[in-house]
Amino acid sequence: MAYYRNGRGNFIHASRYLAKEISTISEGNLKKYGKGVLVRAKDITQARMLKHIPCPSDSMFETV
Incomplete structure (x- = not known):
């Protein structure tokens, strides 16, 4: 789940x-979900990458 800032x-x-x-x-594998985006990873590698996406203050996402 990625939440918009x-x-x-x-x-x-x-x-x-x-x-x-x-x-x-x-x-x-991407769907609007409340105030964010629901992401379904295709494999474990992609899931790990999602877990570690940086969310700097100028990013569109608050958290992933």
Whole structure:
């Protein structure tokens, strides 16, 4: 689960950002979910990468 910093965000930008950080995300593995994005990892490696995505203060996400 990736939560937007301001409580809402652009889903297309979010999917591009996540794809850049953890490589390709299969269609259907990203879904809007409340105030964030639900991400389904394709394997354990991608799950570990998700766990360690940096969230600096200028990032669109507060936490992943």
